Amino acid sequence: MFRVFSGSCMSLEDMDTVLRSALVEHPHVLGPGADFFTEAGEPVRPQPGAQTFQKVFSGSALDLNATNADLSDDEASTMSPVGQPQRIMPPSSILNQISSENEKEKARAAKMKIHVLVIGESGYLASHVVTKLLEAGYSVRMTVPDAARHQKLMDLYSANRDIAQRLAIVLADVTNSNSLRDIIRGCRYIIHCGCSSATSQAKDPVGLYTKAVRALFDGIRLSGKSTVKRVVLTGAASSVVHITEPDPPSGLFDENNWNGIATAEADPLPFAKLVFEREAWRLRKMMGVELVVLLPSISIGPSLTDETSEAMVTIEGLANSSKLFPFCPNLSWNFVDVRDVAEAHVRAMEVAEVRDQRIIISNECVSLPELCRMMKELYPQLTPPTHTAWTVVTLAIASVVLWNSVNLRFLWRSLGVRKRLDNRRAKEGLGIAFTPMRQTLGDCLEQMTRTAQAQQTATAKAPKSGNGIAASSPARLTRTKALVSLITVAAIGAGVVRYVKRQR
Incomplete structure (x- = not known):
């Protein structure tokens, strides 16, 4: 609870607390309420077990007649069952908080x-x-x-x-x-x-x-x-x-x-x-x-x-x-x-x-294989290619599938680098x-899944993917199709090589 001491000769640095017990009440000069002083006319220092008030000075924006009933829910939560405050915020902190909020609004x-x-x-x-x-x-x-x-x-x-x-x-x-x-x-x-x-x-x-x-x-x-x-x-x-x-x-x-x-x-x-x-x-x-x-x-x-x-x-x-x-x-x-x-x-x-x-x-x-393994861990129902294709097979297939759009020398020097x-x-x-890579990839796949579901709900004619991921337009997927073709043929080539080795 806050009280304003109007006309007090105390300095701003002396912002302390005063006691309710053994106080003499004098009518407040600015309106309803009272100021509390000792019998000698001086503010009393707090005593053990006494109800305390926080003291501010005239000109403050705080309510002159605040009572426990005026406390907000957050302030009330700091009071003990018997009404004793568990934590009192110093007036200097309150003023700093007000100043900080004002600065934020100005900014x-x-x-x-x-x-x-x-x-x-x-x-x-x-x-x-x-x-x-x-x-x-x-x-x-x-x-x-x-x-x-x-x-x-x-x-x-x-x-x-x-x-x-x-x-x-x-x-x-x-x-x-x-x-x-x-x-x-x-x-x-x-x-x-x-x-x-x-x-x-x-x-x-x-x-x-x-x-x-x-x-x-x-x-x-x-x-x-x-x-x-x-x-x-x-x-x-x-x-x-x-x-x-x-x-x-x-x-x-x-x-x-x-x-x-x-x-x-x-x-x-x-x-x-x-x-x-x-x-x-x-x-x-x-x-x-x-x-x-x-x-x-x-x-x-x-x-x-x-x-x-x-x-x-x-x-x-x-x-x-x-x-x-x-x-x-x-x-x-x-x-x-x-x-x-x-x-x-x-x-x-x-x-x-x-x-x-x-x-x-x-x-x-x-x-890319590591990326695909992350996909598989995040969405087990997906079927991304998680195995690494052999370099020689990748180059051989690239020369056929991507013969006019990729530099084989550049591709060879890029593999594994x-x-x-x-x-x-x-x-x-x-x-x-x-942002962690797994979180980024997970957010990507989640959005793709939602998009696919929305398309399927909107119209039965919308493009569907067997994995529940939205398919892109043909123009946008040109390069991706070429990449998938490379993966496909590379897999076949690798399988053939392994089969021949097993037969030897």
Whole structure:
């Protein structure tokens, strides 16, 4: 219970407790109630066994006439059965708590005034980034390439009125600086989540990525008196290492490493992302804005929209594999949860100490057979290929099945090779606690299962999978089908070789 001593000469540092017993009551000068003093007119120090009151001073927002009946449920729970308090919070702690809550409200109000532009052609990642920003209290502008995607995102975020009021979704051509100019005006931060998968599959991805990064910085220039403080750019871990490069002495590739082997002819997409980053660093010096480049590895995890990554399509294909062919190529990839990547973008925007840095965002290096074994442990009803296919059989089948879309020399040098990435800067600089791989994979499979069940419930004509995992469209599964074909034929070849050996 709290009492205010009006007119007391006690200092704020002398905030103590007084006794109910042996107190003289004097009417309170500010209204109903009474102040308690000794017969000599001084506040009495507490005595053993006496009911105590916590003392505050005039001007406090606390109720002048608080009684036990006015206590909240949480406060009442701290009282013993006989009415004695079990724990009394010092007034200084109360004032600190009030101050802390006020600071939080001020910080949230300040964030609402900060506009963040998310260039989100890659909707799989961008939707997670936008969600994180809105949850943190920022006002967000998001670009989309077409009206269909605009409507889908509006449907996603319109359920929450507060969020909908802080989100603007606009159509924009991210390779055109004039299209970005007006959108950039008034934004303090820009997060560029990279180009879309359609751009990545174009005939000239290098040219398109170059146009995109130049349009970004030219848009900042054209926006006039720019308010942009920092740009967070989504690069790729492939800009750090090439699969054929020798491992460093530490066994880990870090932000000081650059991919010096990729070429536009042999590795068009990795090379395009490398050019994308290098051009950003060059233009950043000319514009004078802060730049942080995040280098995520292969992103997997639940999707907030109907868009996903190629790695997720591969996981769908593996989950839908036939149990008659349980063999998988011995390829290893670095994986990371897409939600961790989104969180890293927000923190890269906020943390002042990481300005003008490259940061690897990667969790764990896992082979495809290991990934399939995790699937089997999490969902025993699935039939992913859990055995490793022989190298010679994989190469032989790849030369037939993927003869026009894969470099056999590159594939041969990739089999059984692990290139591990150093993620210490993400952990220490950004404070990222990476989601365990099993949890990420489990969330992926759970979403796929729910999607398949929803499709089967909606219409009997919906595509069905024998394992209960949603099947992707034919266009999206082109590469996955090729991979599954490779697994299938490799299994047959391996079985034949083993049979011949047993007959000898």
